[in-house]
Amino acid sequence: PDKEFLVRQREVLRLLNKVHEPNRFKEQAELGRSYDPTAHFSKYKNAVPVKRMVKEYMAGHMLPRGAIFTLFNNKHREEMITVFESFFFAEDWDTFYRTACWARDRVNEGQFIYALSVAVLHREDTRGIVLPPAYEIYPHLFVNSEVIHAAYKAKMRQEPAVVRMNFTGTIRNPEQRVAYLGEDVGMNSHHSHWHMDFPFWWKQEEYGVHKDRKGELFYYMHHQLIARFDAERLSNDLPIVEPLYWDEKIVDGFYPQTTYRVGGEFPARPDNFEFHDLEHIKVKDMMDYTRRIREAISQQAVVTRTGEMVSLNNTQGIDILGCMVEPSHDSKHPEYYGALHNYGHIMLGQITDPKGKFNMPPGVMEHFETATRDPAFFRLHKYIDNLFKLHKDLLPHYTMEELGFNGVTIQDLTVDDLVTYFEDFDIDMLNALDDTAELQDVDIKARVRRLNHKPFSVQVTVNSERDAMAVVRIFLAPKYDWFGQEIPINEKRLYMIEIDKFVTKVNKGTTVVQRKSSESSVTIPDRETTKVLTKRVEEALQGKTTYMVNKDVRHCGYPDRLLLPKGKKDGMIFTMYVIVTDYETEKVNDLPYDYEYGGAISYCGTLAGHKYPVNKPMGFPFDRQIDGDNFCTPNMFQKDVIITFKDTI
Ligand code: CUO
Numbered sequence: 001p002d003k004e005f006l007v008r009q010r011e012v013l014r015l016l017n018k019v020h021e022p023n024r025f026k027e028q029a030e031l032g033r034s035y036d037p038t039a040h041f042s043k044y045k046n047a048v049p050v051k052r053m054v055k056e057y058m059a060g061h062m063l064p065r066g067a068i069f070t071l072f073n074n075k076h077r078e079e080m081i082t083v084f085e086s087f088f089f090a091e092d093w094d095t096f097y098r099t100a101c102w103a104r105d106r107v108n109e110g111q112f113i114y115a116l117s118v119a120v121l122h123r124e125d126t127r128g129i130v131l132p133p134a135y136e137i138y139p140h141l142f143v144n145s146e147v148i149h150a151a152y153k154a155k156m157r158q159e160p161a162v163v164r165m166n167f168t169g170t171i172r173n174p175e176q177r178v179a180y181l182g183e184d185v186g187m188n189s190h191h192s193h194w195h196m197d198f199p200f201w202w203k204q205e206e207y208g209v210h211k212d213r214k215g216e217l218f219y220y221m222h223h224q225l226i227a228r229f230d231a232e233r234l235s236n237d238l239p240i241v242e243p244l245y246w247d248e249k250i251v252d253g254f255y256p257q258t259t260y261r262v263g264g265e266f267p268a269r270p271d272n273f274e275f276h277d278l279e280h281i282k283v284k285d286m287m288d289y290t291r292r293i294r295e296a297i298s299q300q301a302v303v304t305r306t307g308e309m310v311s312l313n314n315t316q317g318i319d320i321l322g323c324m325v326e327p328s329h330d331s332k333h334p335e336y337y338g339a340l341h342n343y344g345h346i347m348l349g350q351i352t353d354p355k356g357k358f359n360m361p362p363g364v365m366e367h368f369e370t371a372t373r374d375p376a377f378f379r380l381h382k383y384i385d386n387l388f389k390l391h392k393d394l395l396p397h398y399t400m401e402e403l404g405f406n407g408v409t410i411q412d413l414t415v416d417d418l419v420t421y422f423e424d425f426d427i428d429m430l431n432a433l434d435d436t437a438e439l440q441d442v443d444i445k446a447r448v449r450r451l452n453h454k455p456f457s458v459q460v461t462v463n464s465e466r467d468a469m470a471v472v473r474i475f476l477a478p479k480y481d482w483f484g485q486e487i488p489i490n491e492k493r494l495y496m497i498e499i500d501k502f503v504t505k506v507n508k509g510t511t512v513v514q515r516k517s518s519e520s521s522v523t524i525p526d527r528e529t530t531k532v533l534t535k536r537v538e539e540a541l542q543g544k545t546t547y548m549v550n551k552d553v554r555h556c557g558y559p560d561r562l563l564l565p566k567g568k569k570d571g572m573i574f575t576m577y578v579i580v581t582d583y584e585t586e587k588v589n590d591l592p593y594d595y596e597y598g599g600a601i602s603y604c605g606t607l608a609g610h611k612y613p614v615n616k617p618m619g620f621p622f623d624r625q626i627d628g629d630n631f632c633t634p635n636m637f638q639k640d641v642i643i644t645f646k647d648t649i
Contacts, residue, residue: 031098038054146163223619224558312391413639526561588611
């Protein structure tokens with residue numbers, strides 16, 4: 001790459017390095033001090049935000065440094081958007097960089113990190129820049145208090161340390177059996193990045209970056225998170241997750257045992273807590289929003305702000321509904337349909353101190369980085385997901401024509417042994433501890449247990465009457481429910497987890513399509529650590545090594561280690577489904593078929609204004625009702641597979 005790119009990469013890493021520490025890098029600090037955005041308004045495509053940012057900062061109206069930032073707080077978010085827009089509308093790299101240096105030591109750290117990250121992910125001139133892993137930027141949100149305290153101790157003693165992190169709770173809490181998923185740092189990082197790639201506050205027209213099928217992705221990615229959580233629950237002899245209700249107690253409590261850098265511990269939610277009215281959100285509002293959304297679903301049309309009716313009875317319906325339920329900036333009528341999902345996060349986050357009597361900090365549900373730690377996250381999302389299901393169930397079943405692929409048959413499917421295990425992983429705590437002048441940094445790591453699986457591959461033998469381009473979709477679902485009963489296909493489809501979706505060529509005659517787990521369109525590999533990345537960039541800048549830029553780099557993507565659910569020691573039976581369909585009728589972008597958009601399209605779609613690469617509904621063919629037991633057309637294949645969990649490997 002050109003030096004220019006490497007310098008940009010280095011400066012972004014520096015800007016995000018120990019954000020709590022002002023004047024970290026001399027050059028940036030000086031630039032930040034001397035740059036006066038008010039003198040350069042013409043350098044912004046839209047100067048309104050940067051003017052506002054400077055004005056609000058000067059007036060002391062912005063969230064102060066050190067305070068806890070949450071995206072769900074309207075004031076916090078509006079300010080963050082102003083900062084983001086100041087970055088995003090900067091005309092060139094230079095203006096962007098100077099604005100960022102200006103903001104780094106002034107703006108609230110949480111707002112700065114969020115705004116800068118989203119700007120880097122969306123600016124043309126920062127395409128390909130890699131952000132540090134979320135758990136390294138903000139370790140407090142990813143590890144528990146125990147680890148933070150131990151890390152401080154180690155630093156005081158000036159001794160390098162590896163601190164073992166346990167999952168929250170004890171074995172007396174059955175929910176702890178699946179804490180390895182909800183507390184997985186890669187999973188939380190995926191989830192927080194998804195929400196940076198598809199922010200609910202994104203103004204499509206104003207920013208000029210279209211987010212294709214954003215509402216549908218909101219539905220589908222979260223639907224898949226729940227299906228995956230359910231697969232882990234069944235793997236651990238827990239029943240599938242139940243939705244919550246606004247007027248029912250939440251039986252299982254949650255003690256996050258996680259602490260903010262400043263501002264104390266995350267609030268805990270004891271067993272059997274009920275929802276209470278908050279100052280601005282009432283329990284009744286939640287019920288009203290739900291009722292209106294259900295009405296829209298059953299009449300298959302939503303009413304817009306201007307009173308028009310928009311039909312939901314088509315493949316785009318889910319996108320409209322997703323935007324409305326989240327809600328995103330594109331909701332057809334936010335005043336009427338409300339903010340069911342976002343308010344759900346707030347209601348849960350503030351459940352312990354609904355009136356703000358005790359001035360408790362925000363709960364884990366009020367940050368995308370921490371939300372999945374609370375099992376109630378999955379209950380809220382199951383509730384939301386059931387609304388989407390109501391809608392999908394009203395759509396016509398797929399016809400044989402929609403399901404089939406003329407002249408193409410799957411003859412066989414073979415899968416390697418599917419083996420899972422736990423392993424240790426070390427998180428660098430470099431950003432966790434405040435620096436003091438007297439104490440040097442020492443190497444401190446948090447060691448977590450995490451699920452992994454042996455690499456595997458899938459071979460699909462396809463017979464075709466002609467050369468063709470095929471879309472291959474691979475799914476996996478548990479065969480038996482918690483009671484040991486075989487799950488009928490029309491129910492099983494709800495627990496279907498996507499394993500892969502890709503395009504390949506099938507030749508006339510027989511083709512064996514081989515696909516490795518590492519190639520999955522659902523996942524991304526482990527993120528490179530800040531230290532390694534920084535070193536690589538420095539060495540490349542000195543001309544010692546070469547540096548490959550991936551313009552399509554994705555931070556969003558389910559961790560590859562979690563592609564398979566845990567399964568059981570004695571083996572657990574899942575059914576694998578493969579379907580091949582005609583790419584010619586599905587393709588959307590006029591690009592070569594092997595263009596993968598960074599490799600995580602299944603849950604994370606595409607960036608840079610590209611469309612989602614295939615036009616069938618996400619989750620096809622399992623997103624709609626299925627009649628009868630025999631679902632397979634010749635271009636589909638199903639096979640029972642066994643996932644075995646090994647203690648050691
Ligand atoms: Cu991802 Cu509720 O949308 O956490």
